[in-house]
Amino acid sequence: MADNLLPLANHKRIDMNAILGTPRSLATGPGRFWRAYIAPQLAAFGGSAQPAIDSVRPDEQFAPSASARQFPSLFALRGVGKTYDGGVRALRDIDLDIREGEIFGIIGRSGAGKSTLLRTLNQLERPSEGSIHFEGRDLLSLDAAELRTVRRRIGMIFQHFNLLSSRTVAGNIALPLELAGTPKVQIETRVAKLLELVGLVEQRDRYPAQISGGQKQRVGIARALATEPRVLLSDEATSALDPETTQSILALLADINRRLGLTIVLITHQMQVIKAVAHRVAVLDDGRLAEQGEVADIFTRPTQEITRTLLREVIGNEMPPGVRERAARLLDGSGRLWRLAFRGQSVDRPVLAEAAERFTLKINLLHGYIDEIQGLPFGSLVVAASGAASALDAAAAFIAAQEISVEELAP
Ligand SMILES: Nc1ncnc2c1ncn2[C@@H]1O[C@H](COP(=O)(O)OP(=O)(O)OP(=O)(O)O)[C@@H](O)[C@H]1O
Ligand SMILES: [Mg+2]
Numbered sequence: 001m002a003d004n005l006l007p008l009a010n011h012k013r014i015d016m017n018a019i020l021g022t023p024r025s026l027a028t029g030p031g032r033f034w035r036a037y038i039a040p041q042l043a044a045f046g047g048s049a050q051p052a053i054d055s056v057r058p059d060e061q062f063a064p065s066a067s068a069r070q071f072p073s074l075f076a077l078r079g080v081g082k083t084y085d086g087g088v089r090a091l092r093d094i095d096l097d098i099r100e101g102e103i104f105g106i107i108g109r110s111g112a113g114k115s116t117l118l119r120t121l122n123q124l125e126r127p128s129e130g131s132i133h134f135e136g137r138d139l140l141s142l143d144a145a146e147l148r149t150v151r152r153r154i155g156m157i158f159q160h161f162n163l164l165s166s167r168t169v170a171g172n173i174a175l176p177l178e179l180a181g182t183p184k185v186q187i188e189t190r191v192a193k194l195l196e197l198v199g200l201v202e203q204r205d206r207y208p209a210q211i212s213g214g215q216k217q218r219v220g221i222a223r224a225l226a227t228e229p230r231v232l233l234s235d236e237a238t239s240a241l242d243p244e245t246t247q248s249i250l251a252l253l254a255d256i257n258r259r260l261g262l263t264i265v266l267i268t269h270q271m272q273v274i275k276a277v278a279h280r281v282a283v284l285d286d287g288r289l290a291e292q293g294e295v296a297d298i299f300t301r302p303t304q305e306i307t308r309t310l311l312r313e314v315i316g317n318e319m320p321p322g323v324r325e326r327a328a329r330l331l332d333g334s335g336r337l338w339r340l341a342f343r344g345q346s347v348d349r350p351v352l353a354e355a356a357e358r359f360t361l362k363i364n365l366l367h368g369y370i371d372e373i374q375g376l377p378f379g380s381l382v383v384a385a386s387g388a389a390s391a392l393d394a395a396a397a398f399i400a401a402q403e404i405s406v407e408e409l410a411p
Helices: 023-027 114-121 144-151 169-179 184-198 213-225 243-260 271-277 295-300 305-311 323-331 344-348 351-358 389-401
Strands: 073-083 089-099 103-108 129-134 154-158 231-235 263-267 280-285 288-294 336-343 362-373 376-386 405-409
Touching (some): 073 114, 089 129, 089 263, 103 114, 103 243, 103 271, 103 305, 114 263, 169 213, 184 213, 243 263, 263 271, 280 295, 295 362, 323 362, 323 376, 336 389, 351 362, 351 389
Parallel strands (some): 103 280
Antiparallel strands (some): 073 129, 280 288, 336 376
């Protein structure tokens, strides 16, 4: 069997979990935990390599906030549409609920309406149609004074930080409190706490020009949190940062979500960001809501073409050309080409090894991908299985019974 396993297609982080068991299960008994890297010459044995694209380290887990799924919606949008002066229909008939305590992602192509949608949430943009409720209140019915009060409960961070260059780090963070007329002593205590929360105690007296991009975004986050909002809106907050800094800002956002129970709505074109921190995601396409749901569902079973396109680079669903050719060569007229989709616990069993042994099959791995969303493994493997026809049928049924979907592909 080991020979068959060797050419495991290796995305940057394919481990051999699904076949040999996870490190956890291996740790309870004898054995090794291997990471197999496919070298070009191994591809001749049926492996295929994919470029590594993830900028977010997979080993760092962001556990979802415990409160995420249990609360009613914080924002309820019904039939929201927006037509700009000049006739651009940026949003059409959007129905969306954003729940208290969750990290909600919004993705879509450039111009799809993401920023417009986000800006309707704090009424920087007034919808042309529909209704938006926040904490049960109709946002569109508020007068200017009520809206100012509500906006203090909705923080926002931006791609380019929007800091005042003439104010120090502490001065930037204090600004919304000063505008709200908070007494000076209270401002000082609050700013000190926020500096600690975002890890900028030592930089408090520096000016924006004297700190790094990641630190600037930390100031942006602290400033947005100054008025103790219930929700943080983030428009591409990590897009101007390098991968490592992105990682640390995401860790901070996830930490704030978990510790403060703060709801976060984030727009990003970085799918890895959604994968790393978001609980649910909405996909916008040309102003319409193409689909929405749990990140794990949308990423493993996208139903819309736009979603597949957006996810193409993070989800290794695309079979590289050549896989079918190799399959045809390996199977030589008999046997089956299967795509196995794994999710959750099913990854914990060495199912393929069991199937090969039990039904006396030869299984060659041609292409594959195993990853994690919110700490749950998922993946897809394309394998060529050869053996007796009845054994192949039985093996497919056996694998499917382990909650792994088996799709037969034409070689
Ligand atoms: N103030 C405005 N006036 C007129 N049209 C606008 C205005 N703001 C945005 N639009 C248009 O509305 C559509 C949606 O824009 P929006 O900024 O919401 O897209 P986006 O999804 O955030 O794009 P990107 O990923 O490039 O930021 C686009 O066609 C855009 O040109
Ligand atoms: Mg935008």
